[in-house]
Amino acid sequence: MSNRAEVAGRLSLVLGSLNRRIRAADSEMSVGLVSALATIVDRDGVRPSDVAKLERVAAPSATRMIAELENRGLVRRETDPDDGRAVLVRATAAGNGALADARRERADRLVALLEASDADVDLTQLEGLVEIGRAHV
Secondary structure, three states, X not given: OOOHHHHHHHHHHHHXXXXXXXXXXXXXXXHHHHHHHHHHXXXXXXXXXXHHHHHOOOHHHHHHHHHHHHHOOOEEEEEEOOEEEEEEEEEOHHHHHHHHXXXXXXXXXXXXXXXXXXXOOOHHHHHHHHHHHHHOO
């Protein structure tokens, strides 16, 4: 019987491998841009400094990602109504759509991997992993 640390170590490697396999090599957006867009979409109005903190990147990196998303029409900057000196970043309709498409593409790739597997997949256990992940995001 494996202990939790051993299982967690193996799971971490497998999750990393799965994540790399379901990312689209031909995607129009890098993983970092999709992640930053998700951070912005999931919060209705976020300061660039908060994007940096949530994405665990330096402020200049977050600024570049936001500028790229803005150039693509996926986000917009607006003045913070509570602090006229600050800026909030919000997703546009195109940004919401692009994130939904990216998430759907990744889910489709994962479904294909699961269906191609010979392993007996227990969806209840997978749902448990989803809940653990949600609790710590």
